[in-house]
Amino acid sequence: MIRLIDVYKEYENGTKALKGITTRIDDGEFVFLVGASGSGKSTMIRLITGEVAPTHGRLMVNGYNLNSIRQKQIPFMRRTLGVIFQDFRLIEKKTAAENLIFAMQAVDAPPRDIRKRVPYVLDLVGLSGKEQCLPSQMSGGEQQRVAIARALVNNPRMIIADEPTGNLDPERSLEIMLLLERINALGTTILVVTHEKELVDRFSKRVIAIDKGQLINDETGGYYKNETV
Amino acid sequence: MKRFNGGYLITEGLTAIVSHGLMSFVAICIIVACLIIMGSFSLVAVNINYNLGLLEDKNEFLAYIDESLDDDVARGLQSDIEAVDNVRSVTFISRTEAKESYIADKEDSALYEDLPDTVFRNRFSVQVDDIEQMETTIDQVEQVSGIVKVSADLEVAQGFVVARNVLSGISLIMVVVLSIVSVFIVYNTIRLATFHRREEIAIMKMCGATNGFVCWPFVIEGLVIGLAGGLIAFALQWAIYELIGKAAESPAASFQFLSLVPFGTMAWSVLGVFCLAGFSIGVGGSLLSIRKFLNV
Numbered sequence: 459m460i461r462l463i464d465v466y467k468e469y470e471n472g473t474k475a476l477k478g479i480t481t482r483i484d485d486g487e488f489v490f491l492v493g494a495s496g497s498g499k500s501t502m503i504r505l506i507t508g509e510v511a512p513t514h515g516r517l518m519v520n521g522y523n524l525n526s527i528r529q530k531q532i533p534f535m536r537r538t539l540g541v542i543f544q545d546f547r548l549i550e551k552k553t554a555a556e557n558l559i560f561a562m563q564a565v566d567a568p569p570r571d572i573r574k575r576v577p578y579v580l581d582l583v584g585l586s587g588k589e590q591c592l593p594s595q596m597s598g599g600e601q602q603r604v605a606i607a608r609a610l611v612n613n614p615r616m617i618i619a620d621e622p623t624g625n626l627d628p629e630r631s632l633e634i635m636l637l638l639e640r641i642n643a644l645g646t647t648i649l650v651v652t653h654e655k656e657l658v659d660r661f662s663k664r665v666i667a668i669d670k671g672q673l674i675n676d677e678t679g680g681y682y683k684n685e686t687v
Numbered sequence: 688m689k690r691f692n693g694g695y696l697i698t699e700g701l702t703a704i705v706s707h708g709l710m711s712f713v714a715i716c717i718i719v720a721c722l723i724i725m726g727s728f729s730l731v732a733v734n735i736n737y738n739l740g741l742l743e744d745k746n747e748f749l750a751y752i753d754e755s756l757d758d759d760v761a762r763g764l765q766s767d768i769e770a771v772d773n774v775r776s777v778t779f780i781s782r783t784e785a786k787e788s789y790i791a792d793k794e795d796s797a798l799y800e801d802l803p804d805t806v807f808r809n810r811f812s813v814q815v816d817d818i819e820q821m822e823t824t825i826d827q828v829e830q831v832s833g834i835v836k837v838s839a840d841l842e843v844a845q846g847f848v849v850a851r852n853v854l855s856g857i858s859l860i861m862v863v864v865l866s867i868v869s870v871f872i873v874y875n876t877i878r879l880a881t882f883h884r885r886e887e888i889a890i891m892k893m894c895g896a897t898n899g900f901v902c903w904p905f906v907i908e909g910l911v912i913g914l915a916g917g918l919i920a921f922a923l924q925w926a927i928y929e930l931i932g933k934a935a936e937s938p939a940a941s942f943q944f945l946s947l948v949p950f951g952t953m954a955w956s957v958l959g960v961f962c963l964a965g966f967s968i969g970v971g972g973s974l975l976s977i978r979k980f981l982n983v
């Protein structure tokens with residue numbers, strides 16, 4: 459569960475990226491976060507992952523209070539989150555399976571668990587048979603599936619995806635969204651940042667819209683609203 | 688926290704060394720060079736100290752007594768001299784004894800048999816504890832009334848003391864300067880390593896790796912570089928020392944009167960110091976370069 463209460467973020471150079479956001483995302487939800495470029499979507503993600511600290515306001519992530527969290531606890535808070543980016547961020551010299559193994563080793567998972575979990579998750583995202591492929595040998599859609607598998611492999615409570623389909627054609631994008639919907643059905647909370655209107659409108663999900671750092675709409679079963687367009 | 692998968696961390700550290708082979712190699716070479724320079728200066732200082740120790744076996748001088756004093760009064764001066772600082776022991780040598788030992792040294796002793804005892808003066812043989820303070824001690828003994836003259840061969844001893852003090856000073860400066868240089872080299876090597884792996888580090892952090900887990904491979908990399916430098920420097924230092932020892936023994940050498948401390952007796956200490964230095968340099972340098980990851 460995520461709670462933001464009156465959250466402000468001002469960057470060192472004075473940019474006010476978020477101006478008083480209050481919202482909450484419950485366990486098991488599937489939420490789209492939409493908004494024009496520069497509206498503060500990625501900033502909100504970075505606040506949730508603990509990459510940046512809020513200038514003002516309260517922030518709770520999966521039971522961790524980020525206002526008072528100790529530096530040492532941040533890695534354990536991050537283990538409750540799986541993060542996906544537009545540019546995949548795979549390790550180019552490691553195969554699909556090795557990228558997942560790397561993520562599990564990073565949290566010091568026992569080798570036994572790694573051997574069991576990696577093939578299972580690769581199969582879940584539809585990549586059986588591609589375990590030994592390097593990212594350069596895979597299509598964009600396949601690479602994003604590896605990234606989703608990596609986000610899932612440590613069994614997080616929530617997946618956060620910042621423009622996961624930004625580099626993919628509409629068909630691949632739909633496949634990725636359907637995959638995320640399936641993962642959500644298995645019990646993982648999903649937060650997807652996107653500005654692909656058609657995609658959002660095809661799903662009847664909760665849509666949070668922000669503009670210029672402020673929340674302008676929040677409707678379940680909503681559609682893409684953007685006052686500025 | 689549960690146990691770390693040590694095998695993984697060590698493998699990562701070692702693989703990293705191989706994969707930035709050239710930089711690691713350069714770092715090891717520079718550490719070796721620094722350690723050998725420090726080591727050589729220190730070993731020269733050790734040897735000078737050792738030779739000073741040998742000299743201290745001859746740490747005595749003669750104090751001649753005023754001829755006008757009769758023997759009993761002369762003997763009485765002994766306690767005055769014994770009261771001087773740094774004096775270990777005082778032995779009275781009478782005119783007769785002096786003459787006998789003088790003659791014993793000559794080849795054609797018969798020629799000197801007729802010398803009257805009065806040609807020689809009563810004297811004390813004075814032994815000191817600390818050869819470094821011999822000059823002061825001599826001055827003080829000269830001040831004792833009844834003592835007219837003091838003879839000592841100060842120059843060799845003084846030369847050694849000065850040389851040792853200068854060398855100790857230089858060694859200390861070298862140790863400080865070269866330690867900083869070595870730590871800086873390791874710091875840069877590890878910084879390069881973290882730069883090469885910045886994406887992997889970012890991914891590990893994103894996945895929830897702890898700071899310790901992210902940093903261990905780099906610490907191990909630094910540690911191995913430092914220890915490798917220490918061990919290689921030890922082997923080279925030994926070889927250099929033996930070569931110099933051989934050269935010093937050859938008849939052509941002009942400093943044959945010096946004795947070299949055998950390397951074997953110092954091997955463990957040198958090995959210990961080099962390994963400790965390599966360890967500190969390696970771990971210090973890598974900790975410096977990864978400290979920025981500790982709070983991200």
Ligand SMILES: Nc1ncnc2c1ncn2[C@@H]1O[C@H](COP(=O)(O)OP(=O)(O)OP(=O)(O)O)[C@@H](O)[C@H]1O
Pocket residue numbers: 469470471473474475493494495496497498499500501502
């Ligand atoms: N590190 C930073 N330092 C200073 N300003 C920043 C930084 N990151 C983002 N900003 C600014 O904060 C505002 C919000 O940026 P943010 O990246 O959150 O937007 P976004 O909604 O994700 O946009 P996009 O859809 O283009 O990804 C922008 O004006 C941006 O220029």
Ligand SMILES: [Mg+2]
Pocket residue numbers: 499500501620
């Ligand atoms: Mg963004």
